[in-house]
Each structure stands twice: as structure tokens, then as C-alpha cells.
Amino acid sequence: MIRVAIQGATGYTALELLRILLRHPEVQVTAVTSRSETGHISEIHPLLRGRLNLRLENLSPAQLAERADVCFCCLPHVASMEAIPRLLDAGLRVIDLSADYRLKDPAVYEQWYGHVHTDSARLAATVYGLPELYAEKIPGQKLIANPGCYTSTSILALAPLLCGGFIKPTGIIIDAKSGVSGAGRTPKLNTLYAECNESLSPYAVGNHRHTPEIEQVLSDVSREGVEVLFTPHLVPMDRGILASIYADRLKPATQEELLAAVRSFYAGKPFIRVTEQLPKTKDVAQTNYCDITVRVVRSKVLVFAVLDNLIKGASGVAVQNFNLMYGFEETTALID
Structure with a gap:
């Protein structure tokens, strides 16, 4: 079983991720994090009541790495680029649902997002996670930039x-x-x-x-x-x-x-x-x-x-990327 953490678990895409991952035969969801919310995950997402017994925690990268093998990062842009280098250094694989690693040129990122990219050296090598076009590049990667909807x-x-x-x-x-x-x-x-x-x-x-x-x-x-x-x-x-x-x-x-x-x-x-x-x-x-x-x-x-x-435009394609990253059938947990 691959141990999975969701960072920034209170949003819509995180809920869809959890719904999909809970039916994935090779996944155990082991941590859900939030920087601002506390309590049981089902208090934020009542749909998960009785299905996932985890509490929201503000965990460090080292703590996440003790519990998980891979992290789906559902943080907003800028916050993602601050968190991801530390997650990678802690030994986690990361699928990033923000826009922080999608653009190859840091100058283009700064122009369109209004922020200097603080991890710009990683941009050119990060694989864009659209499996229909880049499937052969995804297996074994440590970081995937999930596309936008x-x-x-x-x-x-x-x-x-x-x-x-x-x-x-x-x-x-x-x-x-x-x-x-x-x-x-x-x-x-x-x-x-x-x-x-x-x-x-x-x-x-x-x-x-x-x-x-x-x-x-x-x-x-x-x-x-x-x-x-x-x-x-x-x-x-x-x-x-x-x-x-x-x-x-x-x-x-x-x-x-x-x-x-x-x-x-x-x-x-x-x-x-x-x-x-x-x-x-x-x-x-x-x-x-x-x-x-x-x-x-x-x-x-x-x-x-x-x-x-929320699915093919975010969480579903993220699970496609996860499946390819780990060598599972691409459709696992995504087709009823």
C-alpha cells in the first residue's frame, strides 16, 4: 500500500481527491493537513463521515514523511513553492495541484502571477502532468505539476x-x-x-x-x-x-x-x-x-x-498521474 498525505485538505479538490483515493486498492490515506483548520476531516467535509478517521493537523515536512510516501499538495500558488522543496528534501514524492511548477520560465511566472519564483531552478525539469501528452515522462518522477482545468x-x-x-x-x-x-x-x-x-x-x-x-x-x-x-x-x-x-x-x-x-x-x-x-x-x-x-x-x-x-480538471488527473508515477493501471479508482 502507498501511504498518501493530502496537504491543504479543506478545499473542493482535496475532497474529490479523498473520494477517489478511498476507493483505490493500492492506497492508504494517512494524513490530512491544514494551516488554519483543526478537528476531524468530516467536520469540514461531511461526505467523509464514517469513511476516513483522520484529524486535520499542521504537520511539518519531516512529520509528513514519517507517515506518507507521497503528498498531494493542494495549497494555493506561492504557498506551494514554499512547501514543496522541503517536502522533496524530506523524501516525499509530490503531485502539486497549484500553478507553481507548470510554467518553465520563471520570468513568465513572475509576469503572470506577480511573484518571484523561489524555486525557479526546478521549473525546467518538472514534468507537466497531462498524461494524454506526457505519460511516458511521468513514471518514477519525484514531482509532477498537475495541470489546470x-x-x-x-x-x-x-x-x-x-x-x-x-x-x-x-x-x-x-x-x-x-x-x-x-x-x-x-x-x-x-x-x-x-x-x-x-x-x-x-x-x-x-x-x-x-x-x-x-x-x-x-x-x-x-x-x-x-x-x-x-x-x-x-x-x-x-x-x-x-x-x-x-x-x-x-x-x-x-x-x-x-x-x-x-x-x-x-x-x-x-x-x-x-x-x-x-x-x-x-x-x-x-x-x-x-x-x-x-x-x-x-x-x-x-x-x-x-x-x-474538479475531476479531470484537477483531482482525477492527479490520480492518473499518481497511477503512472507508481506503475499502476492508469484507470485505477477512476472508472466505476
Whole structure:
């Protein structure tokens, strides 16, 4: 059994992680931490009542290393980069769900996140944990940078078409919509019920922090300089992401040919479903699937992708990374 700790266990992604890991046949959850909360984990997450008998503790890296083999780090950015070097030095493997190790260039991180990266020497060597693209690099790693939810949706939708040379790498428009849980559990004015219910609103127009992450990964896999215009929207639902993506066609191809290319690109990838139908967020709710389809309209290629932001966009892909890291079947605990 692999002993697992969750650092920062009070948020939505931590709850989803615990729900998945509790049904994993090779895992024993041995520690849950919080810097601000105390008490039994079920007091914060009542769904875990009678299923996990652990108390929230503020444990040092050395104490965590005595109890666990691997740590899922669910801390916010900046806090993560402060904690992770000490966790690694203590001998733990780490899967980081923050954005602190996703970008390769510390200057880009500073530009988009407004903080100097204090562990910048580790950035270039850290594997980006999107298994559909980087599965062969994940086994045996000590640190995995788990991708974001908007980024996973956008990257998975675009990678096959860019790698196949079907669309131009510049001028790509990503119109993405996410449920309120994507903003996290910490109360904020714009996510209060009276503010977001019965309302739809864009935010972070032109400066959303996931933009350089999307461009970095797509440029890497396609070997082209990819440039996107990414606009997120908040929609009044609990969970789910829908990305509607518009790109210029680079070479003639029918809708059927593009769908076949996407299917071929993801052949053998268990969590990608290429569909004829236009996907809905309900199609993938509470699952680790990402559904993708393609349409050709005049000179444009339109791509539509959906996933559950808390599972395939966070905790589910984190468990995929864990499975690959330790050599387990990739789908373990992720398919009913």
C-alpha cells in the first residue's frame, strides 16, 4: 500500500481527491493537513463521515514523511513553492495541484502571477502532468505539476489539430465557461450566490493566468509558436467546463477527417471520448472523461470540449498521474 498525505485538505479538490483515493486498492490515506483548520476531516467535509478517521493537523515536512510516501499538495500558488522543496528534501514524492511548477520560465511566472519564483531552478525539469501528452515522462518522477482545468480542456481539444497541421497556430480563440467551484472554496464577492446566480459573466479578459500555460504546452507538443486569445466566463452551476474554440483552417479537411484525426491522436487514451454529438457538461459530470468534437464552418475549424473541472480538471488527473508515477493501471479508482 502507498501511504498518501493530502496537504491543504479543506478545499473542493482535496475532497474529490479523498473520494477517489478511498476507493483505490493500492492506497492508504494517512494524513490530512491544514494551516488554519483543526478537528476531524468530516467536520469540514461531511461526505467523509464514517469513511476516513483522520484529524486535520499542521504537520511539518519531516512529520509528513514519517507517515506518507507521497503528498498531494493542494495549497494555493506561492504557498506551494514554499512547501514543496522541503517536502522533496524530506523524501516525499509530490503531485502539486497549484500553478507553481507548470510554467518553465520563471520570468513568465513572475509576469503572470506577480511573484518571484523561489524555486525557479526546478521549473525546467518538472514534468507537466497531462498524461494524454506526457505519460511516458511521468513514471518514477519525484514531482509532477498537475495541470489546470481550463488548460486541460483547451490543450486536449487543440493538440491533435495543431500536431496534425490542420489549423493555424495563431489567432486561436478560446471561449471557455466554468462552474463556480473552479474559483475554489474561499468566499469571494463574485462567487456569492446572490452575485453569480442567474448571471453569466466574463472575467480576466486578456490577462488570465492560464493563457501562458496553454501556449507553452501546445507550442511544445506541436513544435510551433502557438498564440491564443483565451476568455473565461463564470456560469451559475456547481461544476463543469465547456470550451468553444475557433481556429483558422490550414489545409482542406472535412469534419469526418478531422474527427478521425482526433480519434487517432488519442487512440488508447482511456479518458478521451471523441464524439459526433455536441458535448454537454452533464455528459462528463463526476467523471474523469473529456469529451471532444469538431465542426467545420466556412474557413474555420470549431472545437468543443467538456470536462469536470474538479475531476479531470484537477483531482482525477492527479490520480492518473499518481497511477503512472507508481506503475499502476492508469484507470485505477477512476472508472466505476
